[in-house]
Amino acid sequence: MDERATSVRVPLSRERVLETAVALADSEQLGSVTMRRLASELGVEAMSLYYHVANKEALLDGMMEVVFTEILDEVGAIPSPPPESDWKEALRARILTSRRVLLRHPWAPAVLEARTSLSPGAAFYFEGILAIMREGGFSYDLAHHALHALGSRALGFTQELFDPGEPGDEEASTDLMSEMAVQLPHLMGMLQEISHEADDSTLGWCDDQTEFEFGLDLLLDGLERILENP
Amino acid sequence: MDERATSVRVPLSRERVLETAVALADSEQLGSVTMRRLASELGVEAMSLYYHVANKEALLDGMMEVVFTEILDEVGAIPSPPPESDWKEALRARILTSRRVLLRHPWAPAVLEARTSLSPGAAFYFEGILAIMREGGFSYDLAHHALHALGSRALGFTQELFDPGEPGDEEASTDLMSEMAVQLPHLMGMLQEISHEADDSTLGWCDDQTEFEFGLDLLLDGLERILENP
DNA sequence: ACCTGAACACCGTTCAAGT
DNA sequence: ACCTGAACACCGTTCAAGT
Numbered sequence: 001m002d003e004r005a006t007s008v009r010v011p012l013s014r015e016r017v018l019e020t021a022v023a024l025a026d027s028e029q030l031g032s033v034t035m036r037r038l039a040s041e042l043g044v045e046a047m048s049l050y051y052h053v054a055n056k057e058a059l060l061d062g063m064m065e066v067v068f069t070e071i072l073d074e075v076g077a078i079p080s081p082p083p084e085s086d087w088k089e090a091l092r093a094r095i096l097t098s099r100r101v102l103l104r105h106p107w108a109p110a111v112l113e114a115r116t117s118l119s120p121g122a123a124f125y126f127e128g129i130l131a132i133m134r135e136g137g138f139s140y141d142l143a144h145h146a147l148h149a150l151g152s153r154a155l156g157f158t159q160e161l162f163d164p165g166e167p168g169d170e171e172a173s174t175d176l177m178s179e180m181a182v183q184l185p186h187l188m189g190m191l192q193e194i195s196h197e198a199d200d201s202t203l204g205w206c207d208d209q210t211e212f213e214f215g216l217d218l219l220l221d222g223l224e225r226i227l228e229n230p
Numbered sequence: 231m232d233e234r235a236t237s238v239r240v241p242l243s244r245e246r247v248l249e250t251a252v253a254l255a256d257s258e259q260l261g262s263v264t265m266r267r268l269a270s271e272l273g274v275e276a277m278s279l280y281y282h283v284a285n286k287e288a289l290l291d292g293m294m295e296v297v298f299t300e301i302l303d304e305v306g307a308i309p310s311p312p313p314e315s316d317w318k319e320a321l322r323a324r325i326l327t328s329r330r331v332l333l334r335h336p337w338a339p340a341v342l343e344a345r346t347s348l349s350p351g352a353a354f355y356f357e358g359i360l361a362i363m364r365e366g367g368f369s370y371d372l373a374h375h376a377l378h379a380l381g382s383r384a385l386g387f388t389q390e391l392f393d394p395g396e397p398g399d400e401e402a403s404t405d406l407m408s409e410m411a412v413q414l415p416h417l418m419g420m421l422q423e424i425s426h427e428a429d430d431s432t433l434g435w436c437d438d439q440t441e442f443e444f445g446l447d448l449l450l451d452g453l454e455r456i457l458e459n460p
Numbered sequence: 461a462c463c464t465g466a467a468c469a470c471c472g473t474t475c476a477a478g479t
Numbered sequence: 480a481c482c483t484g485a486a487c488a489c490c491g492t493t494c495a496a497g498t
Contacts, residue, residue, distance in 0.1 A: 012462080036491090045463070047493090051463070056491065110343075116392065123414055127417045130417055131416050140419055140424070141424075144423075145444050148445060149445035151391065152389060161384075180353075189370055190374055214375050214379055218449055223448070225451075226448075265471085266470090277473085286472065
């Protein structure tokens with residue numbers, strides 16, 4: 001039950017610190033990862049962490065390296081693109097693989113956006129993306145534009161700007177609803193139509209995976225057009 | 231010089247609190263907006279703020295409402311699209327206007343992404359976007375896909391995942407550089423080519439505005455194709 | 461080499477109290 | 480009605496000290 005009860009105390013190490021931090025963020029949330037809480041999870045005092053990690057920023061960087069290692073592992077499992085192969089399919093597969101890993105670490109996108117410098121793990125990931133693009137005939141210039149256009153989609157995520165929540169939820173005050181319908185007719189129209197369709201969809205209200213792939217394919221198709229008619 | 235020296239103390243109000251908070255985040259950074267700091271900026275004790283604002287979360291929501299009011303003001307200044315007009319141009323103009331406002335409030339995207347519920351200001355903004363799409367012949371279903379595909383681009387921003395920094399900066403250790411060139415040939419190739427081109431570009435290293443418009447047009451053109459060949 | 465206790469300078473927030 | 484002082488439970492981090 002209690003790890004701290006084991007007779008031989010496992011000594012701390014940078015890896016153990018980072019992996020415990022990742023597990024903590026996974027099972028609770030990023031906010032739960034404080035130096036004190038993480039230390040207690042490891043059966044140790046907060047200050048001991050500073051022996052293995054420079055400060056909290058370094059801790060977050062280290063957590064991201066753990067995630068990138070996972071991504072690169074899974075992406076490496078994909079057979080590298082056969083020569084002259086379909087760059088679009090290769091990119092799609094790599095990106096959706098990265099997405100699958102990030103879905104296991106929902107806190108990672110927020111950390112990633114806060115970091116400004118390019119970490120080694122990220123560099124290797126983008127190296128792979130660029131290799132596929134070059135193989136597919138992209139100039140460095142087009143590849144550069146493509147990376148910006150994809151943005152976080154190149155890593156398999158987009159941030160939802162809002163969560164429409166359950167329709168008709170929270171009191172469902174008909175007054176408020178009808179007032180909204182008057183002031184926001186199109187928004188209400190869309191929400192109603194979408195919520196109706198949710199009935200025959202499998203993944204509920206807004207199927208994020210479907211939406212992600214829709215946007216991704218829109219961009220990939222657009223890049224293909226530019227590539228073919230420069 | 232010092233507002234607190236004026237004989238008549240301007241009483242606090244929700245508006246004054248929110249506007250001061252926005253100004254503080256603009257001139258410094260979001261991290262500078264603490265209850266204590268904001269209070270001292272207003273010549274008041276931290277606890278006084280709680281009379282006008284429920285808590286820090288409500289303060290951030292209020293700050294976003296200030297920003298959305300600005301966006302809606304500027305967007306309203308654009309003549310609403312003449313009937314049967316070009317939806318693509320109308321969308322583009324609206325989105326680039328929102329972007330111009332957000333560039334004045336660089337902290338706003340981060341706050342927006344942290345919030346989960348749809349604020350009134352955001353609702354009105356998206357209502358306008360949807361109205362243009364519907365006018366242009368979008369079904370609610372396509373409009374819904376389009377909103378997801380655009381993501382934060384609908385509001386005029388994308389988050390840069392990393393800042394490549396000055397090339398050859400930070401010691402410019404040729405050892406490190408040549409090692410990177412071996413392990414990351416495509417990434418280095420792209421960065422070198424891009425940095426060369428920066429010389430005849432006006433906006434420096436990576437012209438964000440150009441990149442933003444490139445990605446935006448890729449998506450708008452893609453949507454147009456879907457609309458015309460359903 | 462590795463871990464710790466005490467302390468510092470910060471947070472957001474409460475509560476009872478002042479005018 | 481509006482503002483405040485003192486206090487609480489948290490942060491990350493330092494530093495000198497223990498083994």
